[in-house]
Amino acid sequence: MPHAPDPALAAVSRRALLRGGTAFAGGLLIGIALPVARARADEPVPTGTRFNAFVHVAPDDTVTFTLPAVEMGQGVYTSQAQCLAEELDVGLDKVVAAHAPPDQADYGSPIFVVQATGGSTTTMAWTMPLRKAGATARAMLLQAASAEWGVDAAGLTTADGVITDPASGRSLRYGQVANHAAGLQPPAGVKLKDPSRFRLIGKPVHRIDTPDKAIGKTIYGIDVVRPNMKFATLMVSPVLGGKVGPVDQSKALGVPGVRQVVVLDDLVAVVGDNTWAAMQGLASLAVEWSPGTNADLHQAQLWADIEKASEGAGVVVTKQGDAPARLKDGTLFEATYELPFLAHAPMEMTNCTVHVHDGACEIWVGTQVPGFAQAGAAKALGIDPAKVTINNHLLGGAFGRRLEVDGIVIAARIAAHVEGPVKIVWSREEDIRQELYRPLYHDRLKVRVENGRITAWHHRVTGASIMARWLPPAFKNGIDVDAVDGAAKIPYAVGDMLVEYIRNESVIPPAFWRGVGPNSSIFSIESFMDLVARKTSVDPLAFRRGMLDKDPRALGVLNLAAEKAGWGTPAPASPFGPRRGRGFALMNAFGSYLAAIADVAVSDAGDVRVTRVVVAADVGKVINPDILLAQIQGGVVFGLSAVLHGKITFAGGRVEQGNFNDYRILRIDETPPIEVHIAQSTENAGGIGEPGTVIVQPAVANAVFAATGVQLTRMPIDPALIAKVA
Amino acid sequence: MDLKINGTSRGTDVPDQMPLLWVLRDVFGMTGTKFGCGIAQCGACTVHLDGIAVRSCQLPVGAVGGRAITTIEGIGETPTGAKIQKAWLELEVIQCGYCQPGQIMSAAALLAANPHPDDAAIDAAMAGNLCRCGTYVRIREGIKHAART
Numbered sequence: 001m002p003h004a005p006d007p008a009l010a011a012v013s014r015r016a017l018l019r020g021g022t023a024f025a026g027g028l029l030i031g032i033a034l035p036v037a038r039a040r041a042d043e044p045v046p047t048g049t050r051f052n053a054f055v056h057v058a059p060d061d062t063v064t065f066t067l068p069a070v071e072m073g074q075g076v077y078t079s080q081a082q083c084l085a086e087e088l089d090v091g092l093d094k095v096v097a098a099h100a101p102p103d104q105a106d107y108g109s110p111i112f113v114v115q116a117t118g119g120s121t122t123t124m125a126w127t128m129p130l131r132k133a134g135a136t137a138r139a140m141l142l143q144a145a146s147a148e149w150g151v152d153a154a155g156l157t158t159a160d161g162v163i164t165d166p167a168s169g170r171s172l173r174y175g176q177v178a179n180h181a182a183g184l185q186p187p188a189g190v191k192l193k194d195p196s197r198f199r200l201i202g203k204p205v206h207r208i209d210t211p212d213k214a215i216g217k218t219i220y221g222i223d224v225v226r227p228n229m230k231f232a233t234l235m236v237s238p239v240l241g242g243k244v245g246p247v248d249q250s251k252a253l254g255v256p257g258v259r260q261v262v263v264l265d266d267l268v269a270v271v272g273d274n275t276w277a278a279m280q281g282l283a284s285l286a287v288e289w290s291p292g293t294n295a296d297l298h299q300a301q302l303w304a305d306i307e308k309a310s311e312g313a314g315v316v317v318t319k320q321g322d323a324p325a326r327l328k329d330g331t332l333f334e335a336t337y338e339l340p341f342l343a344h345a346p347m348e349m350t351n352c353t354v355h356v357h358d359g360a361c362e363i364w365v366g367t368q369v370p371g372f373a374q375a376g377a378a379k380a381l382g383i384d385p386a387k388v389t390i391n392n393h394l395l396g397g398a399f400g401r402r403l404e405v406d407g408i409v410i411a412a413r414i415a416a417h418v419e420g421p422v423k424i425v426w427s428r429e430e431d432i433r434q435e436l437y438r439p440l441y442h443d444r445l446k447v448r449v450e451n452g453r454i455t456a457w458h459h460r461v462t463g464a465s466i467m468a469r470w471l472p473p474a475f476k477n478g479i480d481v482d483a484v485d486g487a488a489k490i491p492y493a494v495g496d497m498l499v500e501y502i503r504n505e506s507v508i509p510p511a512f513w514r515g516v517g518p519n520s521s522i523f524s525i526e527s528f529m530d531l532v533a534r535k536t537s538v539d540p541l542a543f544r545r546g547m548l549d550k551d552p553r554a555l556g557v558l559n560l561a562a563e564k565a566g567w568g569t570p571a572p573a574s575p576f577g578p579r580r581g582r583g584f585a586l587m588n589a590f591g592s593y594l595a596a597i598a599d600v601a602v603s604d605a606g607d608v609r610v611t612r613v614v615v616a617a618d619v620g621k622v623i624n625p626d627i628l629l630a631q632i633q634g635g636v637v638f639g640l641s642a643v644l645h646g647k648i649t650f651a652g653g654r655v656e657q658g659n660f661n662d663y664r665i666l667r668i669d670e671t672p673p674i675e676v677h678i679a680q681s682t683e684n685a686g687g688i689g690e691p692g693t694v695i696v697q698p699a700v701a702n703a704v705f706a707a708t709g710v711q712l713t714r715m716p717i718d719p720a721l722i723a724k725v726a
Numbered sequence: 727m728d729l730k731i732n733g734t735s736r737g738t739d740v741p742d743q744m745p746l747l748w749v750l751r752d753v754f755g756m757t758g759t760k761f762g763c764g765i766a767q768c769g770a771c772t773v774h775l776d777g778i779a780v781r782s783c784q785l786p787v788g789a790v791g792g793r794a795i796t797t798i799e800g801i802g803e804t805p806t807g808a809k810i811q812k813a814w815l816e817l818e819v820i821q822c823g824y825c826q827p828g829q830i831m832s833a834a835a836l837l838a839a840n841p842h843p844d845d846a847a848i849d850a851a852m853a854g855n856l857c858r859c860g861t862y863v864r865i866r867e868g869i870k871h872a873a874r875t
Contacts, residue, residue, distance in 0.1 A: 073822025073859045206818065213823030214811045216758020216798030220824060223757035231752055256741060274752035275761070276744045347762050347770060347824040347858045396760075396824030397858045428763045626818055630864070634821055637860025660767040660856060669849035671862040 042219050043393055044098045048175070049182035051137035053106035054084060054130060057182070061161050061175035063088070064096045068107040068115070069122040070368055071099075071209055072346075072395035072402065073634075074689045075627035076122045078207040082200040082623055083127050087134030087193055089158040090174070092200065092208055099392040102370040102385075114471065115371040118403050118512060120590040120687025123623055127685060135190045137181075144181035145172050204626035209394060221366040221393045222351040226421040229353065230259060232414060233278045233425055234269035236434045237289050239653035240297065240507060244268060245288035252285040261285065262417045269414045275425055294507055294653035302650065303338065303714075306442045306504050310336070310462040314500025315478040317461075317488045321496030326456035327446055333532045334446040337524040338714040341648035342438040342513050343663055348396020349431035352411035355421035360387040361412060362421075366395035368402040376405040377412040399638070400512035403470070404436050429658035437648050438513030439464035440506075441483075443524035447494065449536060453546050455495035459487050461521060462502040464510035478503065482512070486521030486589045486694070491554035492529075492547040508650070514638055515693035518589040523715070526585040526698035531711055540584055540702065541567055553593045553618050556679055558586055560616035561595035564677050571703070574601035576609040579724075581707025585698035591686030592619040593679075596636075598699035599672075602707045606719030610640060610672045610700055615692065617676065620683035628688055632676045635692020640672075641665040643697040646716050729790060731756070732800025742788025747771045749787045750797060758798040758827050762856070769855030772828040773797050779835035781854075798827035806837040806872070813872035821859035829855050833869050842873050 046066060048058025056064040065084050071077035077097045085092055100107040100115070107115045111125045138158060145163040146153035149170060157164050164171045195201070212218040237243060249261045252270055257277025262269040270281035353364040354377075361381055367373045370390045378385040395402055411424045426434070441463040448456040465480035474481060481488075484501050513519070533543035541562055548555040561567075561584070571580040579602040586595045599612040613636050622628050645664035649656045657663035697715070705711045708722045729736050731754070740749055750756045750773070759782060762770030766781040773782045774796040801807030810833045813819075820826050829852070836843055836851040843851065848869050857865070 075821070206815070207820070210815055210818060210820040210823065213820045213826055214814050214830065215802055216756075216827045218823055219757065222761070223751075225755050225757070274740075274744075274748055276748035276752070345858060347760070347768070347822070347856065349761070395822060397822040399858070425761065428765075630818060630821060630861075633863050634860035637862060638858070659765055660763050661765065665856055665858060666860070666862070667853045667856065668862040668865060669853040671860075674863050 043391060044096050046098055049178050051140060051182050052133050052186065054133040055088065055137040057137070057141075057174050057178035059175045059178060061094060061173050062096055063090050063094050063161070063174070064098055066098050066100050068100045068109070069117040069126055070366070070392060070395060072117070072366070072368065072398040074631060075207060075624065076117070077209045078205065079123060079623040079627060080126055080130055081208055082205060083130040084134040086198060086200040087131045088138050090161045092205060094161055095208065097208055100370070101392070102374040102390050104371055112471065115369065116403060117368045118400060119516065120689040120691070123685045124591060124687060127623065131192055132190065135192050136186050139187050139190045140181040140184050141174055141177055143184055144177040148172065148177065148180070201623055202621070202625070204624060207627070218394055220348050220396045221353065221364060222348055222396065222425060224353045224364040224393070224423060226353060226355065226364070229421040229423055230271050230418060231273065231275045231278050231425070232269050232271040232418070232422050233275060233282050233427060234267055234410070234414065235282055235287070235430060236267040236410070237292070238433065239289065239291040240294045242266070242292040242294070242653070243290045245290045247288070248286035252281040255281040255284055260418065262414050264413060267410065269424065271418055271422060279427065291653060297507065297650050297653040299649040299651065302440060302506055305506065306440050306462055309502055309504035310442045310444050310460060312502055314460050314502045316498070317479055317484045317501050318497055318499035323456045323458050323496040323498035326496050327448055327458055330448045330450065332446065332448055333535060335528055335531055336445070336713060337443045337527055339441040339520045339523065340646065340715055341440060341508070342642060342646045343432050343435040343648050343657070344399040344401035344513055345432060345663060345665060346395070346397030346399055346401055349428055350407035350426040351424060352408050353421060353423040354411045354415035356381065356412065356415045359383060360389070362389045362391070363408065363412070364391045364393065365408055366393040366402060367405065367408065368395070368398050369405060373405045373408045376409045380409045380412045381416055399514040400516070401435070403512050406436060428660070432658050432663050433655040435648070436509055436511035438519070439466070439508070439510030441520035443520055445524060445528045447532060449532060452536065452538060452543070454492070454532070457494040457497045459525070460500045460502065461487050462504050463520065464505050465503050466510045466512055468503070469509065470512070482517040484517060484521065486518030486587065487525065490525060491551040491586065491588045492544065493550050494547060514635070515690045518587065518690070518694045519697065522585070522587045522589065522694050523698045523701070526587070527701055527711065527713070530583070530702045530705055534705070544586060551588070553683070554586060554588055557593045557595040557616040557618050560677055560679055561597050561614055564616065564675065565597035565614035567597060571599035571601070572611065574609060574611050576611070577601040577603035577607065579707040581703040581705065583699045583702025583704070583706055585695050585702060587691065587695050589694065590688070590691055591684065592617060592688060592691050594691045594695045596695040596699040598696060598703045600700060600703040600707055602704060602722060604724040606721065606723035608644060608700070608704055608717050608719070609670065610644070612672050612675070613696060613699070614675045615677065615695065616679065617688075617691070618679040618681050618683070619688050620681050620685045622678070622685070625678065628678065629676050631688045632692040633674050635690060636674050636696045637666050637671060639693035639696035640700065642693070643700045643716055644670070727787070729787070729795060730792065731795045732797060732803070740787060743786045745783050746773065746785045746787045746790060746795070747782040750782065756797055756799055760824055760827055762825065762828070767856070768825070768828070769832060770825050770828040772831040772855065774801070774831060774835060777835065777838060779832050798830060801831060801834050804834065804838070807834040809872040809875055810834045810837060810868070813868045813875065817864055817868045817871055819861050819864040819868045821861055825855060825857045829857065829865055833865070833872070837869065837872060843869060
């Protein structure tokens with residue numbers, strides 16, 4: 001995804017910050033106390049007076065932060081709250097966090113423009129706007145206290161939600177002056193705290209979302225309960241793009257607890273008194289599907305199509321010198337790498353609760369894109385977006401899946417036929433088979449090597465464009481900036497350079513998947529680096545080092561990983577398999593630098609067990625070092641699932657996988673120790689949700705290469721190709 | 727039928743074949759127990775029957791009988807459940823949290839049966855619980871941390 005914030009967009013967050021004050025003071029909300037001892041932690045509503053789009057303070061001193069980036073496990077509720085609370089001078093224990101409603105003006109991402117959480121951008125996008133919002137609210141509170149006491153605001157101090165006048169010893173709680181303060185004109189250009197005085201930013205403070213999660217109290221979208229709510233489940237045409245033919249509802253309607261069958265042109269849904277009744281009803285529904293035009297869609301053809309596309313002319317992404325001319329002769333190396341379709345498979349499957357009534361629509365869901373959700377439902381129902389209310393929730397995982405609103409649109413279409421609120425829950429099989437998948441990628445690399453280093457470089461990335469569908473204005477000049485992220489600019493000095501992109505669309509719509517474009521770019525580049533190093537009989541790290549003299553941060557993480565993992569020593573023996581290997585990979589994407597070293601053991605049957613992963617990371621300034629570690633650990637596990645097991649394949653227009661038995665994700669007994677080493681850095685903060693996923697895949701593939709002598713070029717690892725021939 | 731859930735008796739007249747998962751979630755509104763796969767592959771629906779971890783998505787409610795059901799909402803009342811929940815927060819095991827009720831239920835059952843499990847015992851007991859956020863490294867640490875307290 002694109003990372004450089006467009007200066008023209010900075011106004012968005014500035015506007016959000018400076019609005020507020022008198023016009024938006026939440027008079028209606030004053031005095032509403034938080035419900036005591038809630039049995040269910042439904043999404044909170046801000047209480048008290050509004051200082052700006054992000055901060056409310058109530059008379060009882062409760063501070064509500066309305067957070068623009070959604071919490072899907074990555075810890076941004078906490079990291080965003082750290083930024084606000086640091087400048088506001090309140091304790092995190094006083095803070096109530098709430099998701100922002102759809103409101104592009106206030107909560108549109110300074111990076112994406114649209115209101116979206118993704119691309120490892122939250123820290124880059126929101127740290128400064130949130131710090132400013134907290135500091136501005138604090139300045140207004142100080143101003144109110146200074147007016148009350150008739151003293152200069154400059155002489156007052158704040159700590160833990162209390163304003164003190166050191167001269168007189170008087171103090172006022174924030175709640176006591178909140179109403180007055182929120183009515184004042186927000187000051188412009190308020191001064192931010194000096195980092196030497198940080199008590200929250202940069203500290204491994206505890207997360208604010210986990211206490212409720214540990215006791216089963218958190219309400220995810222799937223846990224929503226509305227008065228008189230019904231439950232539904234559905235089936236979409238199993239063949240991509242197929243339609244519903246004749247339907248016999250009689251048996252389904254005879255299932256106890258089934259209330260209704262909804263038949264739309266592309267799907268059927270059964271509504272009942274509980275999810276189980278709806279599922280039984282769906283299983284009893286006799287549907288004749290009309291497969292449509294994709295009944296002949298097969299995986300081998302999809303692979304062949306993208307390979308053929310990769311032979312065409314590409315759009316130039318990066319051009320330095322004349323690489324094609326220099327790649328006509330000399331010592332040349334060439335290879336191609338292919339990555340499969342992948343499902344996100346968050347543990348909370350697609351679900352959505354909808355109530356359509358009186359020309360309006362109310363939705364309860366967990367989404368990364370509240371604005372898209374609102375617009376999508378409005379369009380599906382033919383009503384004004386203002387008539388659609390989105391109640392967002394903590395997300396049970398997302399990984400890009402909830403950047404899409406296909407499920408919300410389907411739920412709205414079903415709910416339009418149902419009296420009263422209805423919670424629609426996908427089965428796991430339906431969730432996996434009707435996903436929007438990470439697309440296929442085909443990367444073709446060709447280089448010239450002279451005196452032990454690369455002197456000409458040609459990288460051609462072929463794949464579908466997610467941007468062209470998801471954020472059309474970002475798709476310019478035929479280049480998908482996400483698809484070539486990690487390829488357009490590389491840390492290595494490789495002489496003449498040509499990077500091209502070929503857009504290859506199939507009938508399968510592509511979607512962002514944790515790690516996004518760099519997953520394929522970095523996998524291909526780092527696999528290729530090992531191939532060339534081995535073919536020229538050079539140590540893979542020594543080979544890379546020779547081309548990193550102009551990128552000290554890249555060299556830094558390379559050396560840190562090498563030192564911590566003991567590069568140069570053999571991978572330890574493992575009972576899992578006699579062949580063992582150690583593999584390396586390096587990346588710069590999402591504004592972060594990472595290096596990884598993976599150890600593997602390979603059985604005679606070709607099964608691979610990863611026995612250790614060491615990651616070195618330079619991610620710039622850090623908001624919460626413990627969340628940083630958790631994100632890298634989790635990202636590595638996500639990447640291990642992909643490289644070892646992950647693939648979605650099509651046969652006869654149908655997805656061949658359906659549940660965790662055949663779409664395998666890593667289990668704890670396959671999980672190696674994961675060591676993470678952070679390089680101290682004063683550089684600008686980079687993103688960290690995705691890099692762990694990106695970096696571990698080529699590291700493992702290179703370790704398998706080292707262990708077996710075979711470089712696998714299509715993922716996931718196919719044991720048959722590395723089984724020991726008897 | 728009468729069910730004993732977290733020490734409280736609750737009556738319901740649902741069909742015997744309905745999995746306990748849906749009785750808890752949809753009939754009683756106890757949504758802490760999660761639906762993850764429906765085929766006992768992910769462990770998100772794990773509850774205890776007389777202290778033994780079971781997958782409630784595959785357990786017909788009619789098979790429960792008089793056995794005591796414990797869910798994530800009640801596990802904090804048991805010594806091992808409380809230890810696990812505390813360790814989970816101290817080590818910040820949790821990310822999205824959706825699978826964690828199941829993880830905590832499996833971990834609490836493990837610790838009750840084996841007060842000092844090693845990595846192999848942890849892996850064996852926890853291999854039926856999937857986590858897509860990838861919290862496994864901290865789950866191992868969390869169980870050992872709880873065992874020390």
